[in-house]
Amino acid sequence: MYDFSADSADCARAIEAGLSDYLTGARLSGPGPAADRVVAAMRHGALEGGKRLRPLLVRQAAAIFSLPKPAALSTGLAVEMVHCYSLVHDDLPAMDDDDLRRGRPTVHKAFDEATAILAGDALLTHAFALLSDPLCHPEAEVRIRLVSELALGSGAGGMVGGQMRDIEGEKGGFSPGEISIMQSMKTGALIRASVRMGAILGGADPRALSALTAYAEAAGRAFQLADDILDVTATPETMGKATGKDAEAGKQTLVSTLGLEGARKVLNDTVTEAIQALRTFGPKADGLRATARYFASREK
Template sequence: MYDFSADIADCAKAVEAALARQLDAAPLSGPGPAPARLIQAMRHGSLEGGKRLRPLLVRQAAAIFNIPAAQALTAGLAVEMIHCYSLVHDDLPAMDNDDLRRGRPTVHKAYDDATAILAGDALLTHAFGLLADPACHPDAAVRIALVAELATGSGAGGMVGGQMRDIEGEAGGLSPDEISTMQAMKTGALIRASVRMGALLGGADARALSVLTLYAELAGRAFQLADDILDVTATAETMGKATGKDAALGKQTLVATLGLEGARTRLNQTVNEALSTLRTFGPKADGLRATVRYFASREN
């Protein structure tokens, strides 16, 4: 019987321990010694917090193809480093200008803007080093496919491009479809990459990869809808970061265009669509089912 609480807790524990090992002087150094202050800032932006949902999706998708969790960990770490770098940069004064993340000062507040930029840069760079390491997967062709997948999901047509569209949207005038496109890039693309990377680790055929891609796109949409709803309904204490900022900054969200109840209805529809895509995989996809349900029910 699948136990989501045990799975998410085990994944978070494994990711935390592995990140702590990776974000240290020896793994980060070469050809010169990694500066201590930079390492400390990278650790501040990555450790002791977060639900590690993206590595969880990597391992859950890989599990469909009987890949043990330990064999999906390195790819999951790479995705998590990308996610952490994006948060460090998003919090900067030039972007979302946030002082709190996971209930504590953001990296630029704990250190300074320049150190935060460099910490994000280093996390981004080392993520791809992890994927290139034979420890990630013995087959170089699979490792190359993973690198390409993460680059696509996090680049100009994915997460970074979505952030650009989000900034442009502050001027207003985005239609619901344009908002969906922006969110599919800013948030959904890395969730999509996580699921697809798990499938690539498992040697998924074209049909299975296509089905899981559809699931991932719907799951990403559900995650962002829930996030937008929480920005309106949750407290800063519950969220561990400032809330109500979307409206204050003029951010374009589906809550703003559909209303709170309309957004909740859309969220339920999206979760049900995501669940329906997984029929073909039977009980092996129970992890992915539980995660998309969790996206909709989370309180922070």
């Protein structure tokens, strides 16, 4: 019987330790206090936080193909570093202008804006350094496919493009269809990349990769929908960040267009769709099933 709480806590511990090990001045940069500053800011942006859901998806997808958990660690670290860089940059004054993240000062508050820009840039860059290392996977052919997945998932057709659309959408006038596209890019694309990267690590054939992609796209929609619902229903204390920001900013989400109950119904249907995409995989996909259910039930 798969235990989501235990497995996700174990993954979070492994990622925390892996990030802490990788993000050191001795490994990443040269000697001297100036070199330590950008690494310290990278650590601030990456450590002590988050549910590490993307690395969890990487290793849950790889587990379908019996890949041991440690073999998915480097790939999980790379995906998490991209997620963390996006938060560091999104928090900047020119973007969402957030002072708090996970209950702590954001990187530009703890350091300064220039350091936060550079720390985000470096987290993104080193994600690709991690994937290029043979520790990630012994075969170059697999590693280069991971690079492609991560780059396309986080680029102008994925995460960054979604963030741009989100900013444009705040000016108003997005239809529900346009909101869906924006969200599928902003958060969906990296979730999709995480699942696909796990599958590629595990050596999935095209048919399995296609089923897992369908899972990931539904799970990504569920994740974003839950986030929009929590922005309305949760408190800043629970979330460790400001809530009610979407409404305050006049930002359109599926909650503002469908109402809270309508959005909850769509969320449940979407989780069901994600789980159905896994029907050929048997008990080895229980991890991914549990994560999709978690997306619908999470309280922060």
